[in-house]
Every structure is written in C-alpha cells, then in structure tokens.
Amino acid sequence: MKSKYSAAQVFLHWLSAVIIIWGTLSGFMVALFEPAFEHKAWVGFVNVSLTTLFIPFFVMRLWFAFRHGKPNDHLLSSREEKLSAIGHALLYLNMTIVMLSGVLMMDRPINVFDWFSLPQPIENESITRVFNRVHIFSCATLGLLVIGHVLAVVKHQMKGKALLRRMSW
Template sequence: MLRNTDSSYGWAAIALHWLMALAVFGLFGLGLYMVDLTYYDPWYRDSLALHKSIGVLLALVWTLRLLWRLLNPTPRDLSGSRVQALGAHAAHVLLYAMMLALFVSGYLISTADGRAIEVFNWFSVPSTLTGDNQEDLAGMVHEWLAWGLIALVALHALAALKHHFVDRDATLKRMITVIKQEQKP
C-alpha cells in the first residue's frame, strides 16, 4: 500500500519520513564535524562538498514529500485531545518550515559570491542573491536553525515515544509499518 489512508501512512510516506530523518541527522553531524576540520585534513574539502550535495538533494525530497502529503489523506490524530493534536500539527509545520529555512540559508552561504553549488558532479544549482557579508549572516542563521531543528526533532521523537509507551497508541507504529485497516463486519 503506497498511499496513505485515514488510519495509516502508506509506504511512500514512511520511506520519505525515514529517509529525511537519516539525512537530517547525517547533515547535522557532518556539519558539526566539517567546520572543525583542519586545513590539511583529507576530508577538508570533500566533507563540505558532500554536505552541500546531500543538502540540495534533501531539499528536492522535501518538496516531493510536501507534494505527497498534500495529495494524500493525513492519518487522523490518535491522541483524542484537540490541544495535543493542534500541538502536533504545529510542530510538524515547524519541522517543514525550519528545514526549508535551512536549505535557503545554506544555499545563500555557498552562492554568496555568485558561485553555483555542485551536486555530486551531477548538476549544479546556480547562484541568485549576492550581497555584502551575505555568507556571514546566512551562516549564523544556518547554524542556529540547525540546532533549533535538532531540538525540535528531539521533541518530536519524545512525543512519538510518549504515544507508544504512555498512551499505548499506534502513532509510532504506523510510521514504521503500514497498518492494515480494520475490517468492518
């Protein structure tokens, strides 16, 4: 079952979710690691190239996921509390928004001088805005957003665990596997 239903996510949504989770953690770790590398480290150049390439691809997957989300039903909230459901929705919207802001700020660092971003020698994303000290401002925003996103991701994961272990509902389970719809008699 590829598509979402009212009660469960489909395989496409599940795959997109975990692919992006992996990429977000990977980019965060790679980002922290690469900014402290010394000039003579063999990874000094490649780490940044990898970070930019994965970042651009993640932005594309982000777009795909948003489209998929809009074209599919969203499984209903299982908390039974309107406040909790609203909170969860707000957190999800914020996750998307922060990722988008991270893509934009990262893009603005590397393209501040008119250079394009090379994606794995495959294609390149051209520069658009170039301003005075743009790379510094965008860099600051990018770093703060990265920490902010990871904090929000932690909250997101804790909330999922709370659903699983405290509320004992299927919120986490249905993001891991497709749950067959209960057959109505």
C-alpha cells in the same frame, strides 16, 4: 478511516530523517571539533550534494503532507493533535529555512557529487554571510525540534499509543 500514512509519505519521512540526522550530526561535528581539512571538505561536499538533491523530495513531502494529511485513528487527544500540528509546522518551516539559507549562503557554485553544478545564487559576500548565520541558527533549532519530535514519539509509544505503526512499511 485511514490508519497509516501512504507508502510515499513513509518513504519521504524516513528519507528526511536520515538526511536531516546525517546533516545535523556531521555538520555540528565539523563545526564543534577540529577535524582534518580533508574530512571537513568531504563532509561539506557530501552535505551540499545530498541536501541539494533532497530539496525536490522535501517539496514532495510537503505536498503529500498537505494533500493526504494524517491518519484518522484517534490515537492522540485533541490537545495532543494540536501540539503535533504545531510541532510539525515548526519542523517543516525550519527545514525550509535550513535549505533556503543553505543554498543562499553558498560562496561558490553548488557542486552535486561532481555530476552537475548549479551557479552560486548570490555573489555579494556580505549577504551570503547573513545567510550563513541564518543557516547555522536554523540548523541548531532544527536539531532541537528533531530531538523534541523523537522524544514525543517515544513518550507516546511508552504510553501505548503506537504512533510508529502509522509511519511503518
């Protein structure tokens, strides 16, 4: 019986957490406040570069999730397992939409830390605007899903169900 996630799953989970939290907080900070142009440009450059590099890691995370599954330690009730499965499916779906819309909304080539550049996927401005709106909405829903995920983990930890142990090194 497997009681922990594999090392690769743990690494990809925490990598995802750091990048998603950074992208969400920095993106909303730039959107909701009025930082100096240089700050806004820097955040945009870093977020585009970081999330572009993250895409293959996210694909690997999905592969590991479906290939290796979850620990079978029976910490959660059958109802909690179902809710967890739904929550994770929504997170993965939402992350996919965020990344896809983020790429498709680009109105210029995708510059990755000045190391390399990818061509702008769609040149039609009205289509990129639609993907920009989808991206903004999906970033907001991802933020809510992440908060729900963290609160669920905290709730279970407080009830003595050591879920974080599964996702630890």
